[in-house]
Amino acid sequence: MTDHSPVPSRLMMAICLGIVGMTTSVIADEIANVDFFETRIRPVLVEHCYECHSSDATEVGGGLWLDSAEAMLVGGDTGPAIQPGNVDESVLVSALRYDSSEMPPSGKLPDEIIRDFEKWIAAGATDPRTTSLGVTPHPKSPGIDLEAGRQFWAFRPLHASENLVLSSEVSWIDELVQSKLQSAAIVPNRRGDADTLLRRLSFDLTGLPPSAESMIRWRADPSDAQWQAIVDEMLASTAFAEHWARHWMDVARYADSNGSDFNATFHDAWRYRDYLISNIADDTPVDQMIRQQIAGDLMPAETDEVRRQNLIATTFLMLGTKMLSERDKAKLTMDVVDEQIDTVGRAFMGMTLGCARCHDHKFDPVPMQDYYALAGIFRSTMSLQGESQKYVSTWKPVPLPTSQDHLDLLKEHAEKLKQTKDALAEAEAQIKKYAIPAKQLAGVVIDDESAIRTGDWVVSTYLKGFIGSGYLHDDNRNKGDASLQFKATLTVERSESGSEKVTKEKNSSPTVRWEARLWYTPGGTRASNVPVEIRIGDETRLVNVDQRKSGDDGPVASLGFFEVDLGTEAVVTVSNAGTSGHVIADAVQWIPQDGAQPATERVDQNLQKVTKLKQRRDVLKSELTALVKAAPAPLPTAMAVVDRPTEEVVDCPLHVRGEVSNLGDTVPRGFLSVCGAPDESQSSLSFTGSGRLELAAWLTDPDHPLTSRVAVNRIWMRLMGDGIVRTVDNFGERGERPSHPELLDSLAVDFMRNGWSRKKLVRQIVMSETYRRGSQSSAICDAVDPENRLLWRANRKRLPAESIRDSMLVIAGSLSHEGLDDPMNGYGTLVSSNNAGSKSKISFTINDNRRTVYLPIIRGAIPALLSALDVADADLLVGKRPTTNVPAQALALMGSSEVRQWAGLTATKLLVEVPNESERVQWVYQRVLQRSPTAEDHELVHRWLGSETAQAMPNDQTRWQQWIAAMFAGTEFRILE
CATH class of the missing domain: 2.60.120.260 (Galactose-binding domain-like)
Known part of the structure; x- marks a missing residue:
């Protein structure tokens, strides 16, 4: 069998040309790029460049200003500072690399920062200082008008629709959507066909294709009652929890290694993954999971298991990439704090709080004082240890509760280990004593x-x-x-x-x-x-x-x-x-x-003594080896956070221009002023410990204007393809406005009334007619609403990378739902390193039968196929992945040895289960695309099987393998209608 046999030419043409029109949001991509600039680029420019290259500089070096987008494009004495889209031709990058002029002259910046500049320029060098979003930044005036800010839609109190009552015929979701459609004189699509709806539901809820049994049941009885029964079965499945855990892992920037300049191994990150799967399966209220992830270590726990879950949940705060080898530990501490503030702000409030580190937020009502009020909370939290400039910083694993019997075993084993090691050390010392x-x-x-x-x-x-x-x-x-x-x-x-x-x-x-x-x-x-x-x-x-x-x-x-x-x-x-x-x-x-x-006589005498000592040493080594092998399970630990000691829990001073060496007045710990009552003062707040427990309670207060809105919008986006607010991580001025404000608030209020239940909200949405519409286009409707913001049809959605891979495993009959306690067990402290002395190597591939959620995510070593299919960038918080659909993805699938392997396993199953050749086309299309083949499909397959290319292959297994591999690479396989 030859792996590189040509695929059917007509099908390959369809693959390469079949770029399906999908709803995209250019403004959302631009906002993501602007946020990257604000958090990764602007702070570096302010700290290292503005002193000599800004309008505030006493003497501008080289005639180059770097404090505006236009100035960077115009450049200085050596020409433009940047060439958007062309990293190697950008003078700024050359200077940062020390390839030409050496900037900053005080010392080369860390490689991670230089890579950020390279990534920014490669993506087009979006710069909000001359934004094209039509939003006017706050003028350079003292303070921000918080009262005016509270009038912005996202900060107003929730207002539920009076139609928030389930009807026996029409759900309130459909009523709210229908009212908008009627106002626009748009007639929505009818329900999609049965096969399309079941495939959509199965992938949306479980990330996997529907089972053969559910397809048979649904085709026999496509009623609302059967639909609800299938929905409930999927919601109760482990696959649902795995799939929706992966959604949140995108937001949590989940990874099993640190990346950056020191790619340290996250040996305990998997516990957080399993925490998500377990709690989503149990439908733990979302507000409780928010509190656990921010302050689980501070929450009361009635049992050891609850305490374990609470501690593990705080891994959320630890998962971001960190510059562990940064020698300025004060800067490292504040960089970690900044990453935590930015993550909490985007994940739970849809706010880009990191933009207020160096100055008042340019667009949203978030003054620097609010940023440093939050910074005091996270600065009082122990995330890393190693304050000396001599050492690479790390984190201290937090012990998890375990049984007393386990603790006794560990103590007994430790004592035996110490005794044996001491005896071995004594033997070695004696051997050394008698050396000549x-x-x-x-x-x-x-x-x-x-x-x-x-x-x-x-x-x-x-x-x-x-x-x-x-x-x-x-x-x-x-x-x-x-x-x-x-x-x-x-x-x-x-x-x-x-x-x-x-x-x-x-x-x-x-x-x-x-x-x-x-x-x-x-x-x-x-x-x-x-x-x-x-x-x-x-x-x-x-x-x-x-x-x-x-x-x-x-x-x-x-x-x-x-x-x-x-x-x-x-x-x-x-x-x-x-x-x-x-x-x-x-x-x-x-x-x-x-x-x-x-010395000969003494040598002979010492040899005798050394021989006996070495025999003793060898016995002790054997005993030590046996002890190590028989060791009880180690004390479980979590990559968790804890509060600093009481004396280190302090408010944080304002950092002028974000610089750790330029401190202003101390800011009392607190929250966002714009989300509080007009007469509420930050100084009146009181905290126990760091303040994370109070922050968690504030975020999940039913009166908080953002948290529930952001949460339901994320769930809606996962099911409908777009959020009601399409910029799911940004509810601020630069974000998009909600297409259905009343629907968003009604969903949020009902969500809280239902105990913040994820499963109840998912069930409500997928039971609606809005969810079950067909996806076909209409010239009339497209003319009025080309982006489908009014929801007159279903949005076509690209399957996530994990679902594409997992589906091929399901179809091949080899998918395993077994997880692995520590997927990084084969690695030491480092996965890889830029340090010359590192011998660590990366050997991770996707040739593994476990579901993709259980595979390790190693920063800097994501498998090429998953990257081609737009897997989330673990360096960033990703609320919505880019959904590209280009021929390169089809070619990546066609070129993958794993894909060919899974196609071969599927072909083997086909020939075993379907001996009748006339029925094989039906089996393949049902298995791969979950639909019956059309007459054109039958003709296309038979033309391929009878072609000279196919007939030149050694057997039917090879011919069918090639056909199935082509189907795996096809657009239809990767798209949900």
Whole structure:
């Protein structure tokens, strides 16, 4: 079978040209780019560039201003600072990289910041300082008019429709939508066909295609009662919880590694993923989950399990990428605080609060004082540890409650482990005690420290060397590239005692007979054929040493006897060429046979002692290995936050221009003034601890104007394709206005009346006629409402990357819902690093049968196929993913070995389950597209199967595999009508 066989040409043309018209929001994309500028670009420009390159600078460097979009495009003495869309041609990037001029001159910025500038320019360098959104920034005037701000629609109190009563015939959702349609004289579409509706419902609720059983039931009885029964089954399924957990993971910027400059492994992040799945399955009220994610560690808990869930939930605050190696720890702390404020603001309030770090918000009624009131809360929260500039910061895993029996087991095991390690350390110390210093051995001794090295040699850190302080080994690598030369000039002189000893000083004594010896540490992993060359003058002798075992006199091998004229240089070369196993070198010793050997007797005595000690050491090592293997499950931990110690819980000073070194007045901790009563003062608020518990309560207060609106809008967007407010993460001035304000408020009020139940809201929406409309276009309606803001038809939706992958696994019959406790278990502290000494490697692929939600998300190493299918960028909060539909995605699917593999498994199932060739087309279309094939589909398949290309393939399995792979890459497979 050939993986690269051509697909049916007509189908491939349809794939490449089948760009389906989908509702998009250009303004939403622009807003996302502006938010990126405000949070990632502007603060850097203010802190590092404005001093010399702004209208406030005493002398503008190089004639370049960087405080407006126009100025950056005009540039200075060297031309435009940026070329939108062209990173490498942008002078600003070149300067930041230190490729040309070096900016800022005080020191190169971290790589992560430079990558942010590259990403910003590549995306078009959107700059709100000359916004095209038609929104006028707040003028540079003292303060913000909060009372005027409270009149903006998003900050007004919720107002529910009086029609918030379920009718026996028409739901109140449909009534509110219908009233808008009637005003516009638009007749909405009727319900979609049965197959389309069931496929839409199944993917929207579970992220998976409908089961064969549900398709049979629905086709036999497409009634409202059957629809509701299927809805309830899907809501109760694990698949629903998994799918909707993945939705929130986009917002929570979920990842299993840190990314940035120090890609540390998040070994406990998976607990948060499982927390989401479990609580969504149980329909835990959304307001409770909000409180848990912000202040779970501070909430009361009646049981250990509740306490566990509360702690794990606060992982939400920890998941953002962090510049862990930042040496300015005060800046790092405030950068983390900023990321947490920005995330909480967007996720729960639809507000871009990060834009107020350096100045009053340019568009929304959020003064800097409100930002730093919130900053005091998060600054009083312990997120990272490691305040010294010498160290990379990290986080402290928070222990989770466990049983007393488990704690007792851990304590007992720790004690045994300590005893064994102490005994092993004592044995090692005794072995070292009896080691012979090189200078006390007879003859001339050249220790490994004096050897001339070629290639890579590693100093022993595991076993102690017998001669001197250590020994060298080749790490069993780079065979043929490593050698050691031990050089000595051999002479003999008389000692005062009358005995002979060896020296390197010349004299006139006659020729002496010498024995050459190589000292090493034997073992089963050593090489058995170590080549050793002895060169004395013009004579060269080659000896092979078996280092797996000791010599007759201990860990030493005789290299032979030599008659040497005094003053002659002797060179012993140890090589790893042609060896298999570790090559060891501890020392080379030349012993004169005509003289005394003062240390020999002591060597023999010490060897006996060392041999016994090594036997004891080996027993202890075995015991230690057994203890480690038999260790009880470790104490569970969470990547959670906790409050700082009481003395460190303080209000935060205002940072002028966002700079940590330019502090203003202290701002009392508090919330957004615009969401409070006009006469409410921040200074009147009181807090226990950091204030996160009070913040969580404030956010979930039924009178809060934003939280419930944002929550129901997110759920509506997931089901309908667009939010009532299309900018789901931005309810501010730069966001879009709601298409149905009364509907949004009615949904929010009813949501709270129903106990903030996600499942009840989903059920209400999918039971409506509005949800069940057909998606077909109408020239008349398009002329009035081309973007379908009035909901006269269903929006076509692109399946998320996870659903595309999971669907292929379902169709192939190999999807597993089994999760994995720690998907990063194979990694150490780092996944990868820009540091030169890192040996970590990334080996993650999507060739795994688990549902995609259970696969690790490694920042900087997202699989190419998922990236091509617009998986969420884990560096950012993503309320709504981009929904591109381009030929490149089809080509990525066609080029994927995994896709071909799943197509092959599906083809195998087809041939086994459907022996009748005439029924196979029906089976494939039902399985892959959840519909019956048309006459044109039948014709297209049969033309392919009979084509010369298909007939040249070895068998039916290959032909069907190619056809199914083409269907997987097709537009229809990826689109919900």
